[in-house]
Amino acid sequence: MSNMTREETEALIQEVLEVYPETAKKDRAKHLTVNDQSIEQSKKCITSNRKSLPGVMTIRGCAYAGSKGVVWGPIKDMIHISHGPVGCGQYSRAGRRNYYVGTTGINTFGTMNFTSDFQEKDIVFGGDKKLSKIMQEIEQLFPLNKGITVQSECPIGLIGDDIEAVAKKTSKDLEKPVVPVRCEGFRGVSQSLGHHIANDAVRDWVLGNRDTDTSFASTPYDVTIIGDYNIGGDAWASRTLLEEMGLRVIAQWSGDGTLAEMENTPKAKLNLIHCYRSMNYISRHMEEKYGIPWMEYNFFGPTKIAESLRAIAAKFDDKIKEGAERVIEKYKAEYEAVIAKYKPRLEGKRVMLYVGGLRPRHVIGAYEDLGMEVVGTGYEFAHNDDYDRTIKEMGNATLIYDDVTGYEFEEFVKKVQPDLIGSGIKEKYIFQKMGIPFRQMHSWDYSGPYHGYDGFAIFARDMDMTINNPCWGKLQAPWTKSEETSMAAAAGA
Amino acid sequence: MPSVMIRCSDAGKLLFYVAKKDQEDEISSVEKDSAEEWGGEVELADGSKYYIDPISPPPSFPTTLRFKRL
Ligand code: SF4
Numbered sequence A: 001m002s003n004m005t006r007e008e009t010e011a012l013i014q015e016v017l018e019v020y021p022e023t024a025k026k027d028r029a030k031h032l033t034v035n036d037q038s039i040e041q042s043k044k045c046i047t048s049n050r051k052s053l054p055g056v057m058t059i060r061g062c063a064y065a066g067s068k069g070v071v072w073g074p075i076k077d078m079i080h081i082s083h084g085p086v087g088c089g090q091y092s093r094a095g096r097r098n099y100y101v102g103t104t105g106i107n108t109f110g111t112m113n114f115t116s117d118f119q120e121k122d123i124v125f126g127g128d129k130k131l132s133k134i135m136q137e138i139e140q141l142f143p144l145n146k147g148i149t150v151q152s153e154c155p156i157g158l159i160g161d162d163i164e165a166v167a168k169k170t171s172k173d174l175e176k177p178v179v180p181v182r183c184e185g186f187r188g189v190s191q192s193l194g195h196h197i198a199n200d201a202v203r204d205w206v207l208g209n210r211d212t213d214t215s216f217a218s219t220p221y222d223v224t225i226i227g228d229y230n231i232g233g234d235a236w237a238s239r240t241l242l243e244e245m246g247l248r249v250i251a252q253w254s255g256d257g258t259l260a261e262m263e264n265t266p267k268a269k270l271n272l273i274h275c276y277r278s279m280n281y282i283s284r285h286m287e288e289k290y291g292i293p294w295m296e297y298n299f300f301g302p303t304k305i306a307e308s309l310r311a312i313a314a315k316f317d318d319k320i321k322e323g324a325e326r327v328i329e330k331y332k333a334e335y336e337a338v339i340a341k342y343k344p345r346l347e348g349k350r351v352m353l354y355v356g357g358l359r360p361r362h363v364i365g366a367y368e369d370l371g372m373e374v375v376g377t378g379y380e381f382a383h384n385d386d387y388d389r390t391i392k393e394m395g396n397a398t399l400i401y402d403d404v405t406g407y408e409f410e411e412f413v414k415k416v417q418p419d420l421i422g423s424g425i426k427e428k429y430i431f432q433k434m435g436i437p438f439r440q441m442h443s444w445d446y447s448g449p450y451h452g453y454d455g456f457a458i459f460a461r462d463m464d465m466t467i468n469n470p471c472w473g474k475l476q477a478p479w480t481k482s483e484e485t486s487m488a489a490a491a492g493a
Numbered sequence B: 001m002p003s004v005m006i007r008c009s010d011a012g013k014l015l016f017y018v019a020k021k022d023q024e025d026e027i028s029s030v031e032k033d034s035a036e037e038w039g040g041e042v043e044l045a046d047g048s049k050y051y052i053d054p055i056s057p058p059p060s061f062p063t064t065l066r067f068k069r070l
Helices: A006-017 A022-029 A063-072 A120-125 A128-141 A154-159 A163-174 A191-205 A234-244 A259-267 A276-290 A302-313 A318-346 A364-369 A384-391 A406-416 A425-433 A452-467 A470-474 A483-492
Strands: A032-034 A078-083 A147-152 A178-181 A222-228 A248-254 A270-273 A294-296 A350-353 A373-379 A399-402 A420-423 A438-440 B003-008 B014-018 B023-033 B038-044 B049-055 B063-066
Touching (some): A063 A147, A147 A154, A178 A191, A222 A234, A276 A294, A276 A384, A364 A452, A384 B023, A425 A438, B049 B063
Parallel strands (some): A078 A147, A222 A248, A373 A399
Antiparallel strands (some): B038 B049
């Protein structure tokens, strides 16, 4: 199907909204829009970060997921207790594939699940005693942990436990940081508030820890990678580029990150933010308190990488600027070969995305480098500042959907007929059964990294492998095929 | 009375950021902006206006201040 005009896209939205009852229709209409690059502020065309409607299937997570799963979880040398019933932590355990180096269970704890496993009696009598007991146990069993965080699940806020008091006392006893995080799942409308709460907890309990400690020798080239969760090794693929251009990366937030790196972050010269949504809060705070500037960058696809490397270098002296050019030059042959190999196989293919955080806009450039086009995009939990940043990246008259419902997404896909969908695991099998190639773009479908030049090669291979997989032609049962197609197949064979 | 973080954009303009609302707008004019004081009526690029009692000496940005909506 060729590209849709503005009118066609608008008509499609209206058609999809048709089935809803009046109030639901009114509400959902505000979350769906046709992109118009001339609009400066997204609040004029889209509403976001609102409570999802009861009765529709949405794809959002909870505040606990935002704090434990995204921001705190990857800090590898701390132990993160999922405080409350066992399920919240166990069913999300290690699902995000935040890679790290270390010996799990000895000095790193990323893929383990620690929980206070609440039972009825803990709900009735309170869980504070249990919490302090398990922290003592943790200290005995895993003495190399550098600190503990308490990630509250829903019941904690409901029964009114005083985890802050327990944390303070235990912190004194253990002589290690113990961070209480009030990220109960019911707070906010999605995982987004969990990111914010987690950022605030970092601000209040970690960031100032080494303000008076001058033992860390900083250089004029110290930067940090903020908002890269090292999914499939993303942060590593990014870090090498920054280091090759002459910068020194002193902290990774939070993929493969450590407590010490977080505490030393205020000593950086520049904070580089990949995922704006989940970590802009702490970056703004550091700018205000420590005067560290921050900037967003995008390491998906060679065009955006080169742009970002140059923009980063512009904040430093000539040595770094030359470094950036040298890095771009060094990888040129490599990424050109990738494009030469895959572009002919992928050119003109149309993609629909529905992810979270930064990807609905950040990966567009990588697809375009391969000659593909993103015709629809949307976020699970974005705010309007994310859409502000998205409007410019997307083509005119493309679809934008916020907190899309299962029904809307399926209908859009049926009409738009994209060649590829990039979304989450809950959407994957529905669309695959509809015969549409699908990539799970939250944790790269067990692949990755996708960041940096190294990542781009893997990205291109994965997209090719998915779209041009022969299985898509075999989804129709032989007896439902029409005469013609089976004749054609016979003739071809 | 929103609490607002004011910071400088790359282009050297002041940005008006309300964390609660994820609103970030350029400041188009400030009533009193001199070496002695900063504040008064502040107008944003989208036309909305806020007020803060002039601060002297002018604060250094970024900083968080409380504004009144006009
Ligand atoms: S909403 Fe509450 S119970 Fe559900 S996963 Fe989140 S913290 Fe756990």
